[in-house]
Amino acid sequence: MALRELGDREVILAELSADGELLTPDIVEKYRLAGGIAAAAVAEVASKCTPGMKVSDLCAAGDARVEARVTKVFVHNEVEKGFAFPTCVSVNECCHNHSPLASDPTTVAPGDVVKITVGVHIDGYMAYAGHTVAVAHDAAGPSAAAAGGGDQPTDAAALAAKEAAGARTMAAARDAAIVANTLMRPGVSSEVVVKAIQHVAAAYGCSVVGGVLTSSMKRFVPNGRKQFAFGGVEDIPDAFEFVEGEVYDVNILMSTGKGETKPTEGHPTVYKRDLGVRYSLRAQVSRQVYTDISKRFPTMPFSVRQLGTIRELLGLKESVGRGLVVPFPSDSEPVGELVAQYRFTALLHNGKTVSLAEHEIASTAVAEGLTDLVLKLLATKPTRPAKQSKWTTNTELATAIAAL
Secondary structure, X not given: OOEOOOOOOOOOOOOEOOOOOEOOHHHHHHHHHXXXXXXXXXXXXXXXXXXXXXXXXXXXXXXXXXXXXXXOOOOOOOOOEEEEEEEEEEEOOEOOOOOOOOOOOOEOOOOOEEEEEEEEEEOOEEEEEEEEEEOOOOOOOOEOOOOOOOOOOOOHHHHHHHHHHHHHHHHHHHHHHHHHHHHOOOOOEHHHHHHHHHHHHHHOOOEEOOOOEEEEOEOOEOOOOOEEEOOOOOOXXXXXXXXXXXXXXXXXXXEOOOOOOEEOOOXXXXXXXXXXXXXXXXXXXXXXXXXXXXXXXXOOOEEHXXXXXXXXXXXHXXXXXXXXXXXXXXXXXXOOOOEEEEEEEEEEEOOEEEEOOOEOOOOOOOOOOHHHHHHHHHHOOOOOOOOOOOOOOOHHHHHHHHHO
């Protein structure tokens, strides 16, 4: 499966999102540029996912692509631009937020499921892209079918079994992304989208990975006041209705396991400043490192790899201990399970979702009986019943979901 950048789109007229942000054509263009750069970086990494490649080198390749591209946009305008999230490459059962040091010797092997994510912002308008590929058996590059697992297979039969499981998981994530991209329309309840995604997972014999939020966004605010999860998250606000002009970071992970993750072994590799904490660091190296972080990554997350030297890593320790810098934990399923991911930024416009980092979906087999039902679901156009204070579900849509 390949990635492509967003092509020319119709001009989106000025709209007021639920977070009070006016989506003028200039702002939409910044979102579009960020999405195109993020998609290009993910595609660059995907093309390099061959046996023996170091995970850290793959992350560095994605970062280099972002850095090269952002310098070519808004050249004559003084706007903040760069990473909204560093390139992360999470293999097999590792779900997300893995961006290791250059010294980390971990490599990818034939049959590995490789999840690639990166975020880019232009003037604080963020776009994220996430895609999953499989490492091919030879040097030809990523295969069209997924595979992988914790322990590397030792014979052809074991590898084939893992390839089949990986392909199923990737197909589940792919179809879930299609469903979400289509159903997230103005007037639809978040509850409807969640139920549809859960039915897609069940049809493939997979589980939605818990603890992963899909959030509304606005300038410099990646986690808006509207949030929901496709599964496994407690204390989430009640279902809400999508509104014209909103922007969302849609993040879907599917697993061959139960979707119940635990923290990955080892130290976190992605961090972010906590702008609400103030503290005078004692060690000179700590102050120097925090000053460098404040200049290079004032509001956005960064990888320990981007700090560069061991001295800077040592200086980071005090900042973390005092809460000036907080980690993004990496979670994993049990060894042997496989996790696939699709992630995209979506603008709700003209009654549909416009993806800023679209995935070209390969024409592959899907679970028996799923295609027609999903198409029926996607063809349903839910509406909000008149004189109803709280949106629940449209009867026709609820019937289509139940049929899954």
